[in-house]
Each structure stands twice: as structure tokens, then as C-alpha cells.
Amino acid sequence: MSRFVVEGSNRIDGKIRVQGSKNGVLPLLSASVLVSGESVFKGCPELTDVKAAINILTYLGCRAEQKDGVICVDSSGADKFTITEELMREMRSSVVFLGALLGRFGRAEMSAPGGCEIGLRPIDLHLEAMRALGAVIDETGGKLVCSCPQGLKGARISLSFPSVGATENILLAACTAKGETLLINAAREPEIIELADFLNACGAKISGAGESVIRVEGVDKLCPCEHSVWQDRIAATTYMSAAAVTGGRLELEMNRPSLLLPVIELFEKTGCVIDIKGSKINIKGASRLKKFGIIRTMPYPGFPTDSQADFAVMASVAQGTCTIVENIFENRFKYVSQLRKMGAQIRIENRVAVIEGVSRLSGANVVSPDLRGGSALVVAAMCADGITVVDDIYHIDRGYEKFEEQLKILGVKIKREE
Numbered sequence: 001m002s003r004f005v006v007e008g009s010n011r012i013d014g015k016i017r018v019q020g021s022k023n024g025v026l027p028l029l030s031a032s033v034l035v036s037g038e039s040v041f042k043g044c045p046e047l048t049d050v051k052a053a054i055n056i057l058t059y060l061g062c063r064a065e066q067k068d069g070v071i072c073v074d075s076s077g078a079d080k081f082t083i084t085e086e087l088m089r090e091m092r093s094s095v096v097f098l099g100a101l102l103g104r105f106g107r108a109e110m111s112a113p114g115g116c117e118i119g120l121r122p123i124d125l126h127l128e129a130m131r132a133l134g135a136v137i138d139e140t141g142g143k144l145v146c147s148c149p150q151g152l153k154g155a156r157i158s159l160s161f162p163s164v165g166a167t168e169n170i171l172l173a174a175c176t177a178k179g180e181t182l183l184i185n186a187a188r189e190p191e192i193i194e195l196a197d198f199l200n201a202c203g204a205k206i207s208g209a210g211e212s213v214i215r216v217e218g219v220d221k222l223c224p225c226e227h228s229v230w231q232d233r234i235a236a237t238t239y240m241s242a243a244a245v246t247g248g249r250l251e252l253e254m255n256r257p258s259l260l261l262p263v264i265e266l267f268e269k270t271g272c273v274i275d276i277k278g279s280k281i282n283i284k285g286a287s288r289l290k291k292f293g294i295i296r297t298m299p300y301p302g303f304p305t306d307s308q309a310d311f312a313v314m315a316s317v318a319q320g321t322c323t324i325v326e327n328i329f330e331n332r333f334k335y336v337s338q339l340r341k342m343g344a345q346i347r348i349e350n351r352v353a354v355i356e357g358v359s360r361l362s363g364a365n366v367v368s369p370d371l372r373g374g375s376a377l378v379v380a381a382m383c384a385d386g387i388t389v390v391d392d393i394y395h396i397d398r399g400y401e402k403f404e405e406q407l408k409i410l411g412v413k414i415k416r417e418e
Helices: 022-034 048-059 085-090 094-105 124-132 164-174 190-201 233-246 257-269 305-316 336-341 371-383 403-409
Strands: 003-007 013-017 038-042 063-067 070-074 107-111 136-140 143-147 156-158 180-184 205-207 213-217 226-228 249-253 273-277 280-284 294-296 321-325 345-349 352-356 365-367 387-391 413-417
Touching (some): 022 094, 022 190, 022 233, 190 226, 233 257, 257 273, 336 371, 371 403
Antiparallel strands (some): 003 413, 038 070, 063 070, 136 143, 205 213, 273 280
């Protein structure tokens, strides 16, 4: 097991380029299964989740490799429609391969994914949608055995919740189904727009991505293309929160700064000064953060659940009291017990966190409970007095590329120990 050792009380100062999006690249890699030929993805982050997706593609019979931020996937030789339980466990969102396998082979077999550290991730919306498109699904023994006796056919699908994963699976399955699919209450996240852009470049006919209603007209086949992965809005928020809590300066290079609009106003509420010019985002932290009041996590374009732990750290050292309401996952506050070890004053009741700011946090030995909670603990360590040791950082490696190297560029005193 690896851990981070962080020496606190130092302001960050510098500039970095934001990595490719974890949440964006994974459905793109799944989509490559639908394409008979070589797909090229540029600007891909080096993450354990990405490696897991490449392992799945390789097992399916694709030729897949990553080098210097570029992933090439040739799915011409794909000859399997099953994913082993071991491979499913390697990546939390591996169910996103379901729609692609059904679209390519008309069959799919995989273990049913369970929960993860932040809570259950039910796939009932995925399965209902696949059934609407013509799939027959047997759920026995913890496995999903899916087939399409009559082939996939377009349908009218209305989601009871705008699930990102379900929306992705529907797009993947519907783009080569017969007829038109109308998806109502679709997720609007940027990752949905990016997936649709890639599929359309390959020959799909998808309209309305980024809106609540998406239309998909099925096509006979998809052709390979090149795609540059969008940058990671969640990772960008984490680095911005580091500048905020340390009172530091940071310049981020990000081609689509508009992806950060759901959080920028909140940063400014805390007293941070933000200046955006072209692809440059400059943020300067305040000497002492102000309270941001109350935030509620919501589907995009609302406040992202993946960023609430960063703002909890900011609230912990801000003046006054802040409140965070978690509306997406039931276990998003598992990091709170670790922040309390560092002196944070946080009360939890159900899905509501009430945070009373303190003047300083103190270094402590803490454990990363999940991906976003773990990265937030590293941010807290930067502004704490003394030394903080963050264990179980394999969670962080799932979503942050060369995290400690990027932080060292910004002047953070951090080292990885085995």
C-alpha cells in the first residue's frame, strides 16, 4: 500500500495543465467496441481506472495500448461479449460496457456491479432501458446474461432520474439500433456531450446531447476516428480548492473553462479572485476564506457531487458556518471522520453536513475513504499545521494523474511512500 506524507502550511504557486477527464475517457473507450477499426484518443490521463478499461478491451479481443497520453484501440478482432467478475471489480463504472457489447454482438454477459465506497450504484435504470431497446436480461447468481433475439430496436425511454451511466449506455446501444430512440430526462453532463460528439464523428446520428431530451437515429455501422479527450473539470476544482485554502496563486490551462461555471461563483463567494482569459484560469486565494453559505449537490448543471469534499475542506477553514446537502450518494461524507482528526468542526445528520470554520487544521494520520474524499484530505493537509499522512491513496490514483508530481510543481511538500 502507498501513502502520501504532506508537510502543511505552505502556499501553492504556479501553473499546470489540467489532465484529461476520467469520467469522459471511460465511456469513450467503451464506445470503441462499437467501431470496427482503430480509434485514437489523445490527451488521455494515466489512471488505474483507465488501465482497468484497457484490460477489459484487451480481454474482449481488442488491441489496446496507451503511450504518451494516446490510447489506440483496434476493435476489429473483438470476439468476446463477456467480462469476468475480476475485471468488473477493477473499475467501478465497468457497467458502461453493457450498451456497447449489446450494440456490437447483440449479447453481453457480466457480473452485476455492487456498491462502492460512496454508496450503492443501482443499475435498474440501465437494465430497464436495455429491455426497452429489445434486450432479454436474466439476473441470476449475481450475473447479467443479456441477449437480443430480435436485435436492438429504437424506443421511447423516460428515465426517472437523469443518470449519467444509464444515459451513456442508452446512447451506446441505440446508435446502431434499428429506428429512432427518444431519451427523455437524459443526463446533461459534459461527458454526455463528449460521448455524443465522438459517436457522431464515427457516423452516429445523435441530436440533443447536453439537453434533457436526446434523439438517436440508428445507423448500420460506425467508422473509426480520432478524438481529443476533454479536460477534467473535477480535477481542476480540486487544484483550485488547494489554492483557496492555502491563500495561494494558481494558473490552470483548460480549453473549456465554461465547464467550471457550476463552481466558479462559489469560489468567488469565499473571497477568491478568479480571472479567465481564453484557456487560462487564474485563481488567487484569500488570506482567510469567507463562508459560502449552503450548497446542494445536483445533476449538471448543478453543483457536482464529486466536488463537495473539496468545498467541505474550504468550509472547515472559512469564517462562519457552511452547510452541504448531498442529494446524489448516501455515503459521500465518509471522509468527514478523517477531517475531524485534523480539527475540523463538522456535524452530520443524514445527508446534511454543517461545518463551523476553524482558524487552522492540524496534521494527523488519516485514511483515504474513496477517490474524491481522499484527494480532499490531501488538500486539507496542505493548509494544516505539521505533517499529515494520508493512507490508502490507491483510491486517489483512480482519478488523479501523477497527483503528487503536479502538486510538487506548485510548491507542495509532498512525497509518496510505499
